[in-house]
Amino acid sequence: MTRILIADDHHVVRTGLRAVLEAQPGLEVVGEVGNGEEAVEAAVRLKPDLVILDYAMPVHNGVEATREIRKQLPRTEVLIFTLHDSQEVIEDVLSVGARGYLLKSDANDHLIAAVRALARHEAYISGRVSAELLDTLLDRRRQGKQDPLTPRERRVVQLIAEGRSNRDVCGQLGVSLKTVETHRAAAMRKLGLHNTADLVRYAIKNRIVEV
Structure with a gap:
């Protein structure tokens, strides 16, 4: 079976x-x-x-x-x-x-x-x-090039790109606000991004989220 x-x-x-x-x-x-x-x-x-x-x-x-x-x-x-x-x-x-x-x-x-x-x-x-x-x-x-993000950073990027606030992400992942902010900052630094709009565009382009 x-x-x-x-x-x-x-x-x-x-x-x-x-x-x-x-x-x-x-x-x-x-x-x-x-x-x-x-x-x-x-x-x-x-x-x-x-x-x-x-x-x-x-x-x-x-x-x-x-x-x-x-x-x-x-x-x-x-x-x-x-x-x-x-x-x-x-x-x-x-x-x-x-x-x-x-x-x-x-x-x-x-x-x-x-x-x-x-x-x-x-x-x-x-x-x-x-x-x-x-x-x-x-x-x-x-x-090819390896994914620059860790699994947790990639998940934070996905949730933010889906429109969730940092506090919403805290509740979803069961971590502190500081941890979410750290992962978000690390992801943006690695990807060379400057704001949330850039992060959303990256997530869509790399199929982390769907539109």
Whole structure:
């Protein structure tokens, strides 16, 4: 039995995925969540074989959630489920451990095939970027410039770019205001940014948040 966790911020999407998956023999949906932070928490608690994860989610986006899930549960596979047919997005999610990438527009024809492949620990990519490019994309990412931000700095940038105040970020992350200000200042210094507008533009350009 392949145990699956669904993470998408749209209830109708989660409901539809559950109905399709549970109609298939050998597949069991063990949970549904609506944001990236909940996805990480539920994955650690439920230890599913596979997480179907929307790329554009609040709190933790798909990259951050995938990084944490794969770090804590290396045997759990991640299938990114997204509207974005983008080589850059694929590179981002592959670099943090996802091995599946399925366009929502391809779900009717490819969802079960993608789930079955990942259950066998095989890669599956739909869309214009074919599976044959998997190794090339990973090699390019490894040889490219490393992310200048730490995971915590990147999360602070995401939350601020989503419109949250420093105090809101404190509550979200469970840290002090001084810690948030330190992470924010460090991120802006590393990136050569000067104000919040610059930070938001950087987050959008580098797909830390979606617009």
